[in-house]
Amino acid sequence: MRDRSRWVCATVRRLALLGCVVLLALLCAAPPAAARISAGQTGFRVLDYDARLDLRRPGTLHGRVTVTLVVTGRLPPVLIFDAAGLRIERVSSHSGAPLPFRTDGAHLRLPSSRLRPVAKRLRLDFRYSATAGRGLRWRGEQISAMFHTRRWLVCVDQPAARATLTLRLLVPRALTAIAVGEPRGRSDARPNGSLYTFRLSTPHSPYLYGFAVGRFRRVVLRRGGRRYLVASVRHREVELRRVAKRLPEMTAFFEAKAGVALPGKRFSLVVLEGAAAQELAQMAFVGARYVDLLLRDPHEDWLLAHELAHQWWGNRVTNRTWSHFWLHEGLVTFMVAAYKEQRWGRAAYEREIQLFRRRYRTIVSLGKDRPLVHDRWRLSSEMGGPLPYSKGALILHLLREKLGTPRFWRALRRFTRRFQGKLVVTADFRRALERELGAPLAAFFRRHVFGTGLAGEERK
């Protein structure tokens, strides 16, 4: 057990490391106008992306993506795709005929008058290039892409716009590619490059797409029919194996609480140089500094648990809009505390709850408390940064106390099983809890989720 001074140091380190998690919260709390504009389009839905990305030239990505849409009603006069910062070279129909389009640096507008669906399907081909920036990073030889998918793929970048993905990555011959989905082979028959193919056959939100390229050392661990891969440029195999060995017990815990097996029965953890803390489909990125910390102290397992827990809450039970983001981050932050309770004892759970309280009190003292559900986006500074994490997790803790532990876990299992692979809003979660409780929770949600303040927390 850690003594107090060590705990304080660990907490300080953790707050520093949390910076990237919070940064992600801020970034996705305030998507640029492009993401907002593509939301709420009717008349079509994206089914699949088939992308080929040439990454052989440092700092530049040359891309081609075929987007398959299903027409669900009357097409809008203009189809809008997110393409932030992308240089669009050509748009064509499946027949190869070029199509007129307009871009404004953030999104791509395609008039629908020239589109001819076949059996209610449309296939559109986009050729473009992207340069390094937010969401697409070159760091020495290492390349990574995550979260801000609209910055490296023409797409409808909304959580509700879930689609399957084929990713073909053409990378320098000496480097290895790891990406979302199942590996479908590698071919070296390209000048100066290797072509890696991955297929994500379960529809996921585009923000969960991503890949990493580098000189990775990797270990694969197979346990109970699950496959775990841990890869890093600078960690030794023995170190990666120590990290990998933590994953089966964490998986078992989350599977029991979710009532759902690890999605895809696979999980890849890629350690990136620099800061990283991002879940992806059947995968996650963490920073090398965090892994160093975890190797020094196995109690510092919070980020590993956090990103793994997203494989259920966030990746498979997904908020319909970012307005319900607390369902991802509050739930997962709470699940880290619950995992720690099982792994390290009740005191570890209490320490996590105290940490959430301290952070929440700081938010309140800065005058940044606000309802957890917003009906529209505002400035990122108004989202309260860590609010969905800390306040969200505290609300889960309060609900656990209100329902009683066995009933709370039954309700969470009910919710997760019912909505796996589906989109949710806060009311779906409330109803799952109410069914288990046998009593309404509308007043509790009105006060804590849709209001400001939190019962008793400010005084503790």
Ligand SMILES: [Zn+2]
């Ligand atoms: Zn998270």
